Amino acid sequence: MTQKLPFAPQSLLAQGSPCQQQHDINDKQALIPPVYNSTTYLRDEDNQYRSGRVYSRADNPTYRAPEELIMALENAADARIFSSGMAAATAIFLALKPGDAVIAPTVMYWALRNWLRTFGQDFGLKVRFIDTHIDGAVEQALAQQPAQLVWLETPGNPLWNVSDIQAIAESCRRHGAMLAVDSTVATPLLTKPLELGADLVMHSATKYLNGHSDVISGALACRDNNAFWQRIVALRAQNGCVPGPNDAAQLLRGMRTLHLRVRESCESALWLAEQLQQHPQVKEVLYPGLPSFAGYHVACRQMQGGFGGMLSIRLQGGAEQAIATAAKTQLWKRATSLGGVESLIEHRASIEGAGSPVPDDLLRLSVGIECKKDLLRDLEQAFG
Template identity: 65%
Template sequence: MSDSHDSFPFSAATLLAQAHGAIDPATDAVVPPIHVATTYLRGADNSYPSGRVYSRADNPTYLPAEQVLKALEQGEDALLFASGMAAACTVFQALAPGDRVIAPTVMYWALRNWLQQFAAQWGLELTFVDTSDVNQVKAALAQGPTRLVWLETPGNPLWTVSDIAEISQLAKQHGALVAVDSTCATPLLTQPLKLGADIVMHSATKYLNGHSDVISGALVTAKNDAFWQQIRTLRGQLGAVPSPHDAAQLLRGMRTMHLRVREACNNALYIADRLQRHRAVKQVLYPGLPDDSGHAVAKKQMHGGFGGMLSVRFRGGAKVAIHVAANTKLWKRATSLGGVESLIEHRASIEGEGTPCPDDLLRLSCGIEQRDELLADLLQALESAPA
């Protein structure tokens, strides 16, 4: 990526490494300071010269990370949140009762569950469709006025791919906004706003931070409009903000994101390619594989890699999947993704009743370890699996 980035005309790698050129003007420090103050001084005229009132709504420690994200996504504004869920939920809470929302059948399970509960309470009309099929989205849009189309691509945990550009064009014809959960693609692989989306969401806990030690979320908007201002207002009213220390820690993690994501992508493609040939494997779900159903669209809208996430389905069913997860030595059995360490999880057990996730599936988050060792660890666990 070599486009101009919001007055920092260098590559994404350089932008990240230098944190958008952030230098503390008070001390010339190359690392921005952490501001822990909760309140700000009024001027003699009773105004707030700094533009800040109270840290429930904003904190200057957020700005460096927000500026980096705004530049990477090439949007007009960015906001940090206390978590990815806080960021996503705020978008829906900015809608009005009676608004119609289209969402994918394959998406982050916690958000899907929250939507099913919140939509009824708030009066949103919710329609789930397979957004990897543009015709299903088109048919859903034709059913009636729609306020928002929510996409997640690649979609966790089946890694389905939705065509952001085509769906955004369709949505605009119907007067609908498009928001994209791009957590697993990261701004380095996909830039939804350039493809026509209105808002992009990241669970910054994952690849943006990348060290499994910060909970945070982020939104970036194509336009600083009235809907965005409603989101900003809600963030302050709800106090859905990260701590200053988490914001600083997030920026630190982002400075090496280009290195981590590149290695995770390379590891995922290598492991996906090798595992799909194994006799015990029924299917490998990874958009980087040429025969994957989403490969053509992924190749069109993902640049520099196909992500560090894949899922594997086993011929022996759930008993084999659970055995493999229980017998790896390098792969850690834990929820989450996008860290430097490789994680493995039996998602159907986590998601429970109603999940679209098959019980023969393991979700793999590839870290930055040596790929041959990661593959060997999976293979040794498979060798002792029940027939």
């Protein structure tokens, strides 16, 4: 692993990239790195590529500023950005070999779960879904049948189950499995999976890293720049799952305010969770920061500085009341996504469809940066 840099996360974010001076920037005085829209690069007169750049799909210099920032925040050996969170996540699975075994959570991002159940298995992966947040579940599963990769999502969307990264990493080492963690909800500011023993960490950069609902992107970072990581890097280039240069620049701009947005969302989400668990219309609040939540103690160990801006509520009136509530909100916006400056509300079971483990009385809430009291009042008037 690389050594920790002697800067606070907010200092790294504010300047955009800790290694900005290494970029081949034409104007060395530019505060903001330029955007390179060129798709190709000139050869030298002797037919060489001494610049190290051949074609933009593999090595557009605009990518490197956000990648270096992610490396610094995750204390990673290397990082790469992708065209979407799904592109980043599936790159890990496609870097495996047909016949390899994978363990993944029962409750996780539905699109990736569906990909594993369909395209992943068609590719030849042997996928087992287990409750990774239960103590000892991964250890038991690995002891019963070896796996090449364990995939965690913590907190897990949309029930926000918390898996113990450090304990599971130790199990993976004992049984020769790699560990990859989707840390989208925690962000690098709250949890650092690589420091807890994970081999790879993934972010849907569309969410908190960008934070403004105007860029689709994903990111991967590694603890060791090893052969498997180089396979992922090659796969990214050959499959072409890279963002456009303007999206990369927009991602970097969004990350400059990551620490401010995450802090505000965490504080508001915790306050809303505490208020809503006392509301007579609410049957249950799912949020890692509540002492009553099953994963609270693990969250306290591995989430530093907050418990995230995501929570879910289950309503006494079931699916009918949940759908009606989402329809009546005014400040909360009815849209699918999370991690933006605007607060979003969604009846999650409607999105995931048949076979979803999500209760039909559940509303998923992505807390933005609006006034928390206004957000509470809006929910209360919508409960009916």
